[in-house]
Amino acid sequence: MTATSHPSAALAEFAANLRFEDIPASVLRRAEDLLLDCVASILAGATTRPIQAIERYAVAMGPADGGAEVLISRRQTSPLFAAMVNAAAAHVVEQDDVHNGSVFHPAAVVFPPALAVAQALGRSGKELLVAAVAGYEVGIRIGEYLGRSHYKIFHTTGTVGTLAAAVTVGRLLNLNAEQMLHALGSAGTQAAGLWEFLRDAADSKQLHTAKAAADGMTAAYLAKEGFTGARRILEGPQGLAAGMSTDADPARLLDRLGERWALSETSFKYHASCRHTHPAADALQQAMREYKLRDTDIAEVITHVHQGAIDVLGPVVDPKTVHQSKFSMGTVLALIAREGRAGLAEFDAAPGNADVATLRTKVRMELDPEVDAAYPERWIGKVTVRTTDGRVLHARVDEPKGDPGNTLSRDEIEEKALRLGVYAQAASEAEVRDVIKSVWNLENAARVTALLPKR
Amino acid sequence: MTATSHPSAALAEFAANLRFEDIPASVLRRAEDLLLDCVASILAGATTRPIQAIERYAVAMGPADGGAEVLISRRQTSPLFAAMVNAAAAHVVEQDDVHNGSVFHPAAVVFPPALAVAQALGRSGKELLVAAVAGYEVGIRIGEYLGRSHYKIFHTTGTVGTLAAAVTVGRLLNLNAEQMLHALGSAGTQAAGLWEFLRDAADSKQLHTAKAAADGMTAAYLAKEGFTGARRILEGPQGLAAGMSTDADPARLLDRLGERWALSETSFKYHASCRHTHPAADALQQAMREYKLRDTDIAEVITHVHQGAIDVLGPVVDPKTVHQSKFSMGTVLALIAREGRAGLAEFDAAPGNADVATLRTKVRMELDPEVDAAYPERWIGKVTVRTTDGRVLHARVDEPKGDPGNTLSRDEIEEKALRLGVYAQAASEAEVRDVIKSVWNLENAARVTALLPKR
Known part of the structure; x- marks a missing residue:
């Protein structure tokens, strides 16, 4: 953090400047694990009613092309709608990952926009991995910062997810630190998601991940277009913490940035429940x-x-x-x-x-x-x-x-992915095996392409 | 309000059941005034940098057809993107309307989605007017309900605007009361918008109206698709007021619903400032x-x-x-x-x-x-x-x-519309005169069509 900077700016700087070489191999491998776990969760959620509703809406409002893959239908569309539908699907069977300290499900809001934008822009596997790691590191720290008071009313995956998605997409758009700060500002001012739906078993949880992914993407693309956002969206007197937390702890925002890898603290879900x-x-x-x-x-x-x-x-x-x-x-x-x-x-x-x-x-x-x-x-x-x-x-x-000290092995992760991948008949076992292979080889992919063949 | 209902449900019922015949002629005329004022504001904002950025984003992510008119570029696209761009443009020159009691700018978030959906679905002028009145009445009361504590941190036009837009679009989709309640739930859980951007003169105000219009539309379309939302998004223990207000007054939510016409209390802006x-x-x-x-x-x-x-x-x-x-x-x-x-x-x-x-x-x-x-x-x-x-x-x-007791006459409204309409060369004087004619004749339009000829 430079003398003139503040936490939001320091996070933006970290996200914009993180290099592939800075990330330990174990963190990269874990990012691949989490990506596979996320894709499998998406496939498992494919046929659920709320996801089908969001997919129909995406068909009605979005374009029929755009270089990004809707995993549940294998349609192509623009990155916005691919991210929206895939992010909704990622969370619905409650098998996606969770970071304990921030009570935040990063994969559902990080990987769908990462895949969609990387596919549409032809980014490399390495670029996708760096973008995802940046999204995890920033998102988890913001979740920890907003604290328990935030989570009492707000669904952190919806609110913080918007900022994590913005950082992830911002990386794939090669935003500089200044643009990344604007992306954070535009993402933070869109952050939303209330727990009230739980009482009625309503579908909002899926809307929250869909919107976090989509809104974060919007924030990043707009920043690339020169659209500006608040510079202190996290810590300012009318910012995110001021409005939506009573116990925000600024020390958490930059906690050992670049040394502590919060992505590796993320847990896999073993039971299919909250x-x-x-x-x-x-x-x-x-x-x-x-x-x-x-x-x-x-x-x-x-x-x-x-x-x-x-x-x-x-x-x-x-x-x-x-x-x-x-x-x-x-x-x-x-x-x-x-x-x-x-x-x-x-x-x-x-x-x-x-x-x-x-x-x-x-x-x-x-x-x-x-x-x-x-x-x-x-x-x-x-x-x-x-x-x-x-x-x-x-x-x-x-x-x-599933927690870091009691985690799943790659064999267990593959076994879970196969189980989830074929659960809703959204993919065959052979197709899921191909997805597994693609993810394990991601670092060597010159371009990220569709994960599943067209039907 | 029936014995088993609660404020959110009563508002949804009112919005779903409001009939054209229930609305006094003076309210309908005022709705036309406000629509014209809004369209003129959109045209005046056409060439500003933030609006051009949002339009480029809409071109990148949205379809090149869909029956809805982007007023600033005369493109056709899906209702989502037309509403997004037009709503962003409506607020940028700070000439759009304001409701004093709720400190809420209804036109910017009500008319853009209303026009876009009415055009795409071929709804009548009367249907558009009823939809707009429903959006104003519900939105203004929610703004009053959330109170001054909300407005200290949150930009009410962004937060409450999402619900107003949902109601407006919900009417044009003919949602029943149950579906309308789900639309309110999905809109409320997306409600966002922080004042922090003011400190930096950032562009977020335009993002807030764009997103309120787009997200409210999403909520309504999803409700039509069977997607459910929280039933007590306004008053529930983890709802909007619980998260974003400390002085919410439930009495305001249903204040003389159907008798008091809050739309008619809305002020025109005379000066081009906050x-x-x-x-x-x-x-x-x-x-x-x-x-x-x-x-x-x-x-x-x-x-x-x-x-x-x-x-x-x-x-x-x-x-x-x-x-x-x-x-x-x-x-x-x-x-x-x-x-x-x-x-x-x-x-x-x-x-x-x-x-x-x-x-x-x-x-x-x-x-x-x-x-x-x-x-x-x-x-x-x-x-x-x-x-x-x-x-x-x-x-x-x-x-x-511009306030109700010191309001603008139709001549003054036309004069303002002509001034704003040609300000950014987004339309010629003759075209603005045609827009004025269309709006004054809206009640008789069997189908709402594009307001401006293609270029």
């Missing part, structure tokens, strides 16, 4: 295993959680849809208890299942001071199980499956 | 006239203002551009003192003018308890002028020119 359910799900899974329990042994499950889990999951008291079930702590734990796992297939069968509904009512959340204090840096899982024969059992996991 | 400067500008104009002052007689001008004026205009201490000059109380009053008026031509000549700059520094704002208490319902103008020969003079206007 991340706030995962620590408890892992803990219950452990209890079931350790004490050889069956679902019929369970009289009550108390999950000891952080406040954020209560804020997001609390409103979901009577889940009616597959998507809403993924935000129901009771349903997730019922699936773990009955089926041993909470994957896409288990959720598809959950709504209307009387046994799941009965088990669900036996689960409740309790705020736990230790868990809450560790959050959001660490997501500790703690459950207390009371059995029908009167035992009171405890289980605990310190790092849920 | 509305917060107008009361003081009118008061100074009166003082100059009454005491036969020349600009060289002025030693100091104290403007007695409401807090909102200080919040918005205060950051502008050294205006460098034409647009920023319109947010400089000192510049506006300098032009009034020197030129007798503060129109588009006067502002074009302001930046860099040494006499204007000198006069500017003689103007300061002071918070006035009476003016502040009356705001935002009434915008009182009070100035104290100290002359070089030691006199201390006072002037006051209770209702600035």
Whole structure:
């Protein structure tokens, strides 16, 4: 950070000047992992109702060409609409990645615009990787900066996602530091996304990722055209934190920029549910295993959680849809208890299942001071199980499956990608295997091209 | 409001069920006035740098057809991009309308999407008028609801504009009350726009209107496609007011819905500057006239203002551009003192003018308890002028020119439209006269068509 600069400018400078050579190989490999995980999530969400609605809207409003691939339909269109549809699809089955400290799902808002613009402009695989890393590093830090008060009302992936997408696209447009700062300004002033939809199981979560990707792209393209934005959109007296946070911590914005790689802290989702359910799900899974329990042994499950889990999951008291079930702590734990796992297939069968509904009512959340204090840096899982024969059992996991210290191997990532990729018949197994190959070879691609053959 | 409904639902019901026959003729005529004023503002903004940047972006991302007219270039494209570009242009010369109580510029976000969708779908003039009235009535009430705390950080025209646009487009898509509620939900969760850009004279104000129009349209089209939104986006515990206001007053949301016509309370802008400067500008104009002052007689001008004026205009201490000059109380009053008026031509000549700059520094704002208490319902103008020969003079206007009690006649509206319409050579005088005729005959149009001939 130069003497005359401020956090927004320092972030813009970092994003504009990051070089491929600056990024450790392990970070690049992890970026590829996350890209593959994202593409697989997009394919898994292809046939869902809200994504089909957004795709029809994109067909109505967008052009029938433009060099960018809509993965779910294999249409070509302009980057704006490809990013919009793919970003919407990336988040809908709740299998995309999450960064714990910022409670932010970066892949869904970073890779769709990155792919769309790289395809349309013929950028290289290396350029795409640098752009994605820049988007992750800046986005995650802004999420951490806005803090827990922001996340209480605002869906960070929607709000912060807009800035992450702007940085990513800005890199692919070769914005200089000054233009990148304008892109941040234009992105921040578009940042939006309220949690209110959760109460009604409405479709807004998909709109949030779609819009973050699209609006971030708009901000970057406009900056390239000379359109200016606020220079202190993050920290200014009428900026993002002033309007949408009460506990913003400026120290987080530039935290070890270029040394700490926040991308590598990003977790994979193992269960197909809201991340706030995962620590408890892992803990219950452990209890079931350790004490050889069956679902019929369970009289009550108390999950000891952080406040954020209560804020997001609390409103979901009577889940009616597959998507809403993924935000129901009771349903997730019922699936773990009955089926041993909470994957896409288990959720598809959950709504209307009387046994799941009965088990669900036996689960409740309790705020736990230790868990809450560790959050959001660490997501500790703690459950207390009371059995029908009167035992009171405890289980605990310190790092849920998929977190950096308990991560997925490339084999596990490929296995998950194959499972998700064919789930909605949006691609064949052979096609998903080709996607895997393309992603593992991305660094050597002179031009990023469509990932799937035309149908 | 039915027993089971809540404010968001009641607003959606009103918007979906409003009939042409319910609207008084005077309100319809005023809607036509405001439409003409808006189209003229769009034409006046045609050649400005930020609008040209947005138009280039629209060309890059949107289709080359779609039945909707981009007024500034006479291109056809899909309604999304026509609304985006026209809405951006509507606000840039700061001559579009304003509703005092909500501090909201409705025309810029209501008419561009209304025209674009009506043209693309071949709706009638009556349908367009009903849609616009619905957008004004709902939008203005939401703006009043969110209150002064919202406006301190957020640009209400950007945030609330998204909901007003959604209602307007929703009407043209014939959404039922349930779909309209989903449209409100999807619009509210996209609502964005921060004042931070003012400090840098950045271009965000144009992005805000462009995005409000586009995002509201997205919300309405998605609702038609079955995409759902939060049912209590305005009043819910994680909704718009919870996130972006501390003084929201639910009583304002349904205030005399169907009896009070907020559209008719909307003011025309007489000076080509931020509305917060107008009361003081009118008061100074009166003082100059009454005491036969020349600009060289002025030693100091104290403007007695409401807090909102200080919040918005205060950051502008050294205006460098034409647009920023319109947010400089000192510049506006300098032009009034020197030129007798503060129109588009006067502002074009302001930046860099040494006499204007000198006069500017003689103007300061002071918070006035009476003016502040009356705001935002009434915008009182009070100035104290100290002359070089030691006199201390006072002037006051209770209702600035253009307000409902001091409004423009149809002749004055036509005169303003002609002046604005030809200002940027975006249309000839004959073409503007044809636009005027079309607007005055709108009620009888079986189909809304392009307002300008192709070039």
